[in-house]
Amino acid sequence: MDNVAAVLLSIVKWIFQLIPPTKGRIPEPGTLFQKLLSLRFGEDKLKKLEFLTEFYFHYGLFKFDSKIYIFNSKLAQQAIYKLEKGAEHYLENSPLKNTFLGSSQKSPETRRAIASLFRKTSIEERAVIMMGDIQEMCKKFRGEPNSIVNITEWTLRLALDIVGHVLLELDFHGLDKQQETMISSMTTILHRCYALNEVQPGSKEFSDASEQFDAITQRVLEEALSIDDVAFKGKRLVKSLHDACGFSEAKDNMKLFLMAGTETTASTIPVVMSLLVKYPEIQNELRQEAETLINALVADPTTRLPKTESVLSEVLRLYPIAPFISRQNYEPVTLGDVNLDQHADVIIFTWGIHRSSHFWDRAREFVPFRFLNSSKTSGNMYIPFGAGSRVCIGQHLAWLELRLAIAFLLYQFKFEHAQETPELNFVVDWAHAVVHPDKDMIFKISPTQNNPIKLP
Ligand code: HEM
Ligand SMILES: *[C@@H]1O[C@H](CO)[C@@H](O)[C@H](O)[C@H]1NC(C)=O
Ligand SMILES: *[C@@H]1O[C@H](CO)[C@@H](O)[C@H](O)[C@H]1NC(C)=O
16 A cells, blocks of 8 residues: 555656645645555655655645645744744643753853863864773673664663763763663653654653652752862863752753763764764774874864764764754744744754755765765755754763774674674654664674773
């Protein structure tokens, strides 16, 4: 049946392309079209939206489920800069409801208070701390029975320790598995509830997890505030946050750093590894790059790793972990020829923008070294971390963490397919606007013959 639907859909698409677009209109699939989409893609809303992005290409936007999806780069840019962030109503049950993630109002003081810590140079000053955490993880890998590693689990723990050490100057001991409750409550909320729908937001399991997560964050914050600042250079993030917005908001924003700072990078590394296991020759090329540059990288974390960085950029193009960003208009506004009335939910559809055949050559293919040749990518809208005043505050942290983790891992280990290795498929957490692989990534590893890495 989905084959028939596929054929029908391509016929409809072909006919539709002959009709010139009506200026200023926001097209929307009708009932019959929606039925066809469901026959073809089932419940997979991301695939439907991807199809609609190609279908309505000449409009640059469309409406679906009462939200407006924008993928034309000019319209998207206008939406990002003209409209305010506003996702609070998606976050109804989420622990992130009261953080500046969703809010358009609370952000300025809080963002200002913490901005300096997230700057590229401040993050790079802390690279050695990050390298230490990555090396801790690699040490644990060597102890795994049968050399089978659950990289999803380990990168989540790694990302938690990095957020703790680099941002909060706190020890979470995630890699030492002393943060079982923190990890399991986060996993219940973000994976099992929001992404996989295995747990309902109204259930006891969910509220238990939320309470646990709240209690731990509270404890950690209290502990952190009690530490004397004199021992540290400058003011610590927790103190700045607390002074800027008070205890309760500081606690909520700590939750935001814990969740946004761990989930995203922790999902990206397993995706990268999954592709490198699928394409071993690319893995070898990146390993050679790591072997050549590891000493330079340890000495200076800003050392470029052209191939590794290209692969990372390509992974975040093809599988943007944050597949869309949301904005809202609170009063009527015009984007291009289109007038939006009050209170439209606007989605800048990164996933569609990054995967559209109208913008990219071989759009749905993994082309690892695409980003080595800037003439092939310039001019295309590429927004894995968003853009504008609400651009991802953690982007420099994420980028450094990803570059270092991939280089260190490949320098020390070879990754291979194991019996337990799953296919790469994604589930969407619509409330927090992130995608995760639907299964934990498990690989077989073997150590390389390279000399041990010496950290300064
Ligand atoms: C691969 C990793 C990551 C990706 C792809 C990513 C992507 C994004 C995107 C697309 C946004 C929304 C931007 C917008 O609305 O215009 C965002 C916001 C945010 N991200 Fe990230 N992120 C990543 C890692 C991190 C890390 C490591 C942190 C560390 C704490 C972080 C903290 C945040 C915060 C706090 C916001 C909200 C900013 C605001 O609303 O003003 N992210 N991120
Ligand atoms: C991977 O680790 C997580 C976290 O400890 C665990 O819940 C999961 O069952 C593991 N996955 C597999 C397939 O072993
Ligand atoms: C980059 O891509 C362009 C266009 O495809 C091509 O003409 C050029 O030779 C490429 N440059 C390199 C260094 O590969």
